[in-house]
Amino acid sequence: MSDEGESAPKKERKPPTKKVPIPEQPPNVRIRNFDEVALGYSAEQALAEAEKCMQCRNPKCISGCPVEVPIKDFINLIREHKFMEAAAKIKETNSLPAICGRVCPQESQCEVSCIYGIRNEPIAIGRLERFVADYARVKGETLPKLPPKIGKKVAIIGSGPAGLTCAGDLINLGYDVTIFEAFHKPGGVLIYGIPEFRLPKEIVTAEVDFLKRLGVEIKYNSVIGKIRTIHELMNEDGYKAVFIGSGAGAPNFMPIKGMSLTTVFSANEFLTRVNLMKGYKFPEYDTPVKIGKKVAVIGGGNVAMDAARTSLRLGASEVNIIYRRSREELPARAEEVHHAEEEGVQFNFLVNPTEVLGDEAGNVIGMQCIRMDLGEPDESGRRRPVPIKNSEFVMDLDTVIVAIGNSPNPIIPHTTPGLDVSRWGTIVINEETGMTSIPGVFAGGDIVTGAATVISAMGQGKNAARGIHAYLSG
């Protein structure tokens, strides 16, 4: 990609432009509340940003998006002030734009390939997507016309982005769709993982309500594998197909001493207490969340950033990210890293914990770490961190939050004979159809890929919906 795309002016080169800034709560204010950090574009700001899009004849942005949102077209509709039409355009391929606009790693997906971005900051596709989706939600979207009912029932396990997307596509095709959700609220990680200040729960609820209005039924408190097995759903309850979108649920801990001290938490526990159970409103809500003064969060992904920024908001005075690679390898969204830094989270790169130290009562009093160096690239292509001899040191801490990833929850594989799983416990599917080793049983999202992104989970839910339709029409 050496040349500049089609419309580069030859003579006077304008200086590179930046994205129209998005209004935000200032860091010193927002670290004391759980309200959303980024406030969203106004119509004027959206128009100004959309105006910069070159409407490339050969746009590169679209193929960067896992669900191929018609980016060029929706931006053009914004330019024509047709915000509702722009929202409808996005919804042709992405049923949750208000969410994706907020949480997609745009810098490595749609925006990374934007041609305008070669010389400038790329077009703020995520912010524009968010703007039109919010606009349409507030205006009130009309329900699409549904085709006549096919008369076949499909069961969806899990109401995360994979399950919601699959459910939405199937109801639009005329199936009867029931979602079984283990928790008392829908949304999966969108509800219990990603904090309110990044993704207001009201938005997730609105998206789910939209599906309910289309006729999707949701059964809460239903842990499939426990209350009902997949075989029972198919053989006794009349479901013709099942989609498993149960996510990557079980938290990993490090194989080091001190992981069971009482003030060591998995990020899942910490964030679930805060988000799902509203622990930040204790004692108005009954679920407590314990936070100390000096916190270390182990990990460098979105989960780690969320845990760190949540800790600050709960009153921790010092929050450290402990990451064993360097800044370049941080897997978190760039915007979250930037926000975390603004808020005062301290980053410790090339550091790996070797032991969490505790007192008699089991409280954390410190953590021993070792410094790392980057060696040869490993299978993932990232340079492998190797410990530097005799570089151990102790950090003074009272709380440790472990955010080093999740493993697939074993409940469904254990209760579903014949379901092929990989050696990591993820469910094996046919990439094309989304079908598992059991005919009529499909899967997608984190339970298949391992921890990934909202949009990739949605892409898989979409793909499986197509697979289910083909299977049931055949």
Place this chain on the structure above:
Amino acid sequence: MYEIVFKQVLNPVTKMLVVRAPDIAKVCKPGQFVMIRVNETGERIPLTIGDFDRKKGEITIVFQEVGKTTKLLGSLEKGDYILDFIGPLGRPSETEKKYGTVVAIGGGCGSAIVYPVARAFKEAGNYLITINGARTMDLLLYRKQMEKISDEFYETTDDGSCGVHGFVTTVLSELIQSNRQIDLVFAVGPAPMMKFVSKTTEAKKIPTIVSLNSIMVDGTGMCGACRVTVGGQMKFACVDGPEFDGHQVDFNELLGRLNAYKTYEAESDKRWASQAGGASK
């Protein structure tokens, strides 16, 4: 919403509720538990399925009022509803096997939980010895029922107000010292009790199963709050348990973890006492 169809006050601090939950009643097994959330602001807490009636679609829970949530639950009456009732969770007890002589031990509220398991041991053809213990006579539970299903039945109270003056381990040690053949010990009660039962049976290597009551958030293996060290390995009590080999459990760690939220629990409890809680329904 799950309707309470029957309520019984078993003693001043222990209540029994029968709840309509047909889907759970259809499939649950002894030893499994439910997670409940009483109302919108409520916490999720685990409670063992005390009994079930598949035909009527009902689940029995028995609980001791120790803090905010159990007190709130205890204030509900027949006809009231519980917002969320999730289960059956955890692995079932292995009760179908014939071990030989089984000693089933219930401490405090644990007696109610041990009862259906003990009954299943008896039905599987085992010789059943039960030891029922509590702080004082008023708190002994399921006395008649336990006696009825047992080949031998013992009671202990810390204050000597009923049965043997001492702990459940007082009777257990005597049984062991008298060289009785014991093939399995099954104990449910406060963590310290389970710890001492496990210690008591360790020397003679009598297989001992305990049902751990660690703090839980989801109860489905998703949060790791319930982790316990068993045989040097990290286990999640909600999916790998709640029953474990008592000789392998790191009880000191469990006891520490149970205390993690003490100050918050006290705050909640105080708030409950000063607000709605004072006025019982």
